[in-house]
Amino acid sequence: MLEVRALCRPGLAPVDLDLAAGEALALLGPSGSGKTLLLRAIADLDPNQGRVSLNGSSRESLPAPIWRRRVTYLASEPGWWEARAGAHFPDPAAAEAVLPSVGLTGEILNRPIAELSTGERHRLALVRTLVQTPEVLLLDEPTSGLDQDTTRQVEAVLRARVADGAALLFSTHDEALAERLGDRAIRVRKGKLEGDR
Amino acid sequence: MTPNYIALDVFDLALAALLILLNGALSVWLRLGLARQFLIAAARMCVQLGLMGLVLKTLFALVSPWLTGLAVVIMIGFAGYEVMSRQETRFRGLWAYGIGTTSVLFAGTLVTVFALATQIQADPWYHPQYAIPLLGMILGNTMTGIAIGLNTLTDLVRRERAAIETLLALGETRTVAFRPFVRTAARNGLIPIVNAMSAAGIVSLPGMMTGQILAGVEPMEAIKYQILIMFLIGGGTGLGVIAAVHAGALRLSDARHRLRLDHLAGD
Numbered sequence: 001m002l003e004v005r006a007l008c009r010p011g012l013a014p015v016d017l018d019l020a021a022g023e024a025l026a027l028l029g030p031s032g033s034g035k036t037l038l039l040r041a042i043a044d045l046d047p048n049q050g051r052v053s054l055n056g057s058s059r060e061s062l063p064a065p066i067w068r069r070r071v072t073y074l075a076s077e078p079g080w081w082e083a084r085a086g087a088h089f090p091d092p093a094a095a096e097a098v099l100p101s102v103g104l105t106g107e108i109l110n111r112p113i114a115e116l117s118t119g120e121r122h123r124l125a126l127v128r129t130l131v132q133t134p135e136v137l138l139l140d141e142p143t144s145g146l147d148q149d150t151t152r153q154v155e156a157v158l159r160a161r162v163a164d165g166a167a168l169l170f171s172t173h174d175e176a177l178a179e180r181l182g183d184r185a186i187r188v189r190k191g192k193l194e195g196d197r
Numbered sequence: 198m199t200p201n202y203i204a205l206d207v208f209d210l211a212l213a214a215l216l217i218l219l220n221g222a223l224s225v226w227l228r229l230g231l232a233r234q235f236l237i238a239a240a241r242m243c244v245q246l247g248l249m250g251l252v253l254k255t256l257f258a259l260v261s262p263w264l265t266g267l268a269v270v271i272m273i274g275f276a277g278y279e280v281m282s283r284q285e286t287r288f289r290g291l292w293a294y295g296i297g298t299t300s301v302l303f304a305g306t307l308v309t310v311f312a313l314a315t316q317i318q319a320d321p322w323y324h325p326q327y328a329i330p331l332l333g334m335i336l337g338n339t340m341t342g343i344a345i346g347l348n349t350l351t352d353l354v355r356r357e358r359a360a361i362e363t364l365l366a367l368g369e370t371r372t373v374a375f376r377p378f379v380r381t382a383a384r385n386g387l388i389p390i391v392n393a394m395s396a397a398g399i400v401s402l403p404g405m406m407t408g409q410i411l412a413g414v415e416p417m418e419a420i421k422y423q424i425l426i427m428f429l430i431g432g433g434t435g436l437g438v439i440a441a442v443h444a445g446a447l448r449l450s451d452a453r454h455r456l457r458l459d460h461l462a463g464d
Contacts, residue, residue, distance in 0.1 A: 043366060044453055044455070045362060045365065045366060045455055045456075046455060047451075047455070063454075064453040064454040064455070065365075065368045065369060065370050065454055066368065067368075068365065068366055068367065068368040068454075069367070069368030072366060072367065072368070073366045074366070075359065075362065075363065075366070077359060078359065078363045079357070079358070079359030079360035079361070079362060079363035079364075080359075080360055080363075081357070081360040081361075081363075081364065081377060125363075128367065129367070132367065132368070
């Protein structure tokens with residue numbers, strides 16, 4: 001599904017990577033090892049070199065916004081541009097359908113972003129990404145700042161997406177999470193991939 | 198035409214300069230430490246305006262398109278430099294100077310030439326007596342607007358980096374991702390001229406009109422000129438700010454719809 005060849009940028013040695021539909025791959029490594037750089041480079045959010053393609057069609061053959069709707073990156077600290085939570089969703093009804101699966105209710109859409117906890121914001125941002133149903137999810141520390149229960153909920157939602165045929169590439173420094181959620185895990189150290197575990 | 202204005206001689210100016218000296222003395226007495234700065238600024242003003250007077254006198258006597266053009270180029274060059282020097286965060290390389298100067302050039306010349314060709318109808322159209330003061334007033338305001346607009350834009354984009362990148366990551370185009378910040382930057386750039394127009398005649402008597410009245414022009418005539426100038430300044434500032442802010446937003450992104458903070462110095 002997703003094919004990455006010789007992808008590099010400053011701070012990242014050339015990376016080769018394959019990700020199949022319905023596969024979850026964990027990127028394990030300490031902070032500053034280059035996990036985020038790799039995820040952002042695949043989403044084409046920073047200048048980079050190399051070939052990335054989805055189902056055989058190369059990234060460059062698509063306008064960047066179309067590419068990112070299909071291969072969507074979610075930062076570990078996502079941004080907000082409106083005061084009210086609901087204003088970040090073009091289709092609030094679609095959001096309301098997904099919110100309960102991460103332990104939130106539709107009521108949160110009426111609240112100001114500034115009043116939400118870190119965990120609530122984190123899950124809301126995940127929902128914002130999921131309602132667009134991207135084919136590839138690039139998630140940076142998807143459960144950081146979440147307690148154990150909500151972590152499990154988020155894991156379940158992601159597993160369901162993968163079972164539906166989405167590909168998931170996520171970064172974490174939590175070995176147990178990588179074990180639970182990932183079909184495979186790759187270690188990243190100093191901007192280099194160090195083979196499958 | 199017999200001018201019915203009251204000419205000033207050197208003695209009149211020297212008398213007014215006493216006010217500056219009085220302030221200098223006060224500063225020394227109260228130990229405010231302002232005397233030096235105050236005197237230097239006053240001296241600079243005299244020298245600069247004196248030179249300006251000589252330049253204008255020569256330009257008016259010669260009515261040469263080339264010399265007038267040269268003066269215009271120098272004025273626009275300084276305005277562009279002023280825009281750059283007012284930026285807290287500058288663009289890298291020539292862009293630091295280029296975006297502001299190009300916008301000033303575009304808006305300033307367009308509006309000035311429009312006024313000279315249609316409303317003023319000087320003969321010849323580039324007559325420095327009209328072209329230089331008109332351009333000067335338009336440039337001064339356009340420059341301020343552009344400087345504020347660009348400064349707001351770079352400041353906001355740096356601060357709202359996470360929001361912009363999230364929008365881009367969700368597949369929005371750079372136009373959509375930058376829109377709220379472009380809008381705020383343009384609005385901030387236009388605040389001074391909107392305020393000036395709103396306050397004109399109530400809070401403030403604009404300088405040009407006041408000058409004409411002191412020179413003996415009928416108040417209604419002076420006011421017509423002032424309204425014309427205000428329209429020109431408003432139009433020029435609007436065009437310049439919109440051009441500069443959009444050019445800035447384009448430079449802060451690229452064709453692949455990425456946020457390019459690396460195009461700012463110090464990032």
